Amino acid sequence: MDLLNKKFLLTPGPVPVPPRALLAMARPVIHHRLPEFSAILKRIREDLKYLFQTREEVLFFASSGTGAMEACVANLFSPGEEVIVVRGGKFGERWGELAEIYGLKPVYIDVPWGEAVEVETVAEVLKAHPEARGLLIQAHETSTGVKHPVEQIAPLTRERETLLVVDAISALGVYPLPFDELGIDAMVAGSQKSLALPPGLSFVALSARARKRAEETSGPRYYFDFRREFKALEKETTAFTPAVSLLYGLSEVLSRIREVGLERLFAHYRLLAGACRAGIKTLGLELFAKEPCEALTIVKVPEGVDGAKLMKLMREKYRVTMAGGQAKLKGKVVRIAHLGYQSELDVILALATLEMALSELGYQITLGAGVSAAQKYFLEAQR
């Protein structure tokens, strides 16, 4: 029975959906070729520009975030072209897989998992590859919790024909990534992250030169064709049937984000991440990422504790779902999400659950120590 089975979702996507958005999505579906839909679309387009901090258009697709990543590779480059790929986690690998599948020539910058790429390395590789047509990177590598220095890398790609393509799936709306100001060419996002919606929508903001590039490339694409979407937007619609109910939710969430304002949103995530890390350190546990992102806190599973058992215990006994490690980090880390619809008290309950579960698995820990460190952090931040 649900009453005795209350669940908490603390994974970096999906995240809990605010009731207001759930209700919006339960509204009756309307037809997408009507003025009524165009009106919703118009608001969404304006609000997406606010969120991406751009004057350019933000396209969206009914797909997961991977679809929008594929869209960038398929639209912005032609087979045979060289692209530089920063590969420091599962999603960096995904850029590489996409580039290879589309017949591009990826030049890899391999970065140890848990570390950010060095700006100097990127500068050197760019210099060594003057023909590179793109640089593909994650703003925040969700698998390792690392924030790559997109802000410092962006200027390196401005004066040359290298498009900067940023996977911001778990970064957008979490910390400042002003699209126009930084001069990013393409930035990808997904609905189930900071937007706190169910999965099923993906986004791509495109600079003027990226939009132009999409007119010149030769690779195959249809469903994810940027040109078709731009053409459809001229008629205030989408190229293919859009995911209407998810767009209702999006409209709701975006207007809430405008009300709150990006600055307060960013400050909120800084606060949650800071408090969580204060708690983790007080517990004597180790953080995984060297340049951690506010989107989530990754904790190393301590020596002697079975990572799989830990996750299972938290999920089954306390009904708290955090994320484990992906690929080579499987069983080695716990990922606690802050992005999306999460509050100070979600940090508290995450720490409390981790404490209880570790203790139950025989790991020496002072129950409540992490929690109280986070509490102190919150109280001090309020002053």
Added chain:
Amino acid sequence: MDLLNKKFLLTPGPVPVPPRALLAMARPVIHHRLPEFSAILKRIREDLKYLFQTREEVLFFASSGTGAMEACVANLFSPGEEVIVVRGGKFGERWGELAEIYGLKPVYIDVPWGEAVEVETVAEVLKAHPEARGLLIQAHETSTGVKHPVEQIAPLTRERETLLVVDAISALGVYPLPFDELGIDAMVAGSQKSLALPPGLSFVALSARARKRAEETSGPRYYFDFRREFKALEKETTAFTPAVSLLYGLSEVLSRIREVGLERLFAHYRLLAGACRAGIKTLGLELFAKEPCEALTIVKVPEGVDGAKLMKLMREKYRVTMAGGQAKLKGKVVRIAHLGYQSELDVILALATLEMALSELGYQITLGAGVSAAQKYFLEAQR
């Protein structure tokens, strides 16, 4: 105010969503890598097999139906291969566009809009093109309301290396298209048609030989890669983050379909289509399609009536949204949908609205004549 603004959606996708499914989709999102999600997935997979009448796997994607059409073209054929495309409407054209974009060599069978392809013609073209790797067709061409004779065409493709790829986006669940029995190789569907869900999910059933073919082809694909999805299903999950809330709705609708049974569902649509056509004929109006499908009734806009004005009047004054014509049929036809969450009384109100609007535009019509013909049809059918 909504109270005075009740709306009726009678387009062939999207269709109204049953409240039970709307509520299911408003349930809190869960993480898609958990046993709880696998349990939902398991039921969905079984129920999809029932709906498609197959023992094979039915894959699904977070995308519109076009995404699944693209998936078939990208996975089942390699660039340079010959495919036969039946082109008798907007969606036949879409198969052709996809084939061209993916570098296939389409051989077109052009059919006048409003007519079904002749089985003999298909047989001749197949004979003339022994190397053809696929035959791409619509079961029901949504733009013209025509049902192509897939049942008779299917046997022609069995004894040769030509995969039969059927767009059943607006046909699945409307009339019998037993996948295994007919020997179809790939059949595409979408959530916003007979499944009565919001747009955002697409489906593809695949025969054993289509699945094998997908292992051998060389074209680029990633998000829509069948091989990745089959591999993920072995682990009871999906390759990429699925549209969780839409899947909740799907699970709800599919179990309702199993309760009702396909036979009753098909009989329901036959009844609605029959009654609607009886009404239209009594009004002296003309049907557009020669081999009409139960999914929708297409009525020619009578001489002297402005099609755009007619649609606008019905939509704005009566808040009834039917579909107009697409592409070369723009302004020339009205499409009344029966598929999805539609009942006998939806047919009645569609006819009544059409009568009032035509009358208001100065067209000579006996108010209520179409309605009463449909009523009689329903009463006689009940005996």
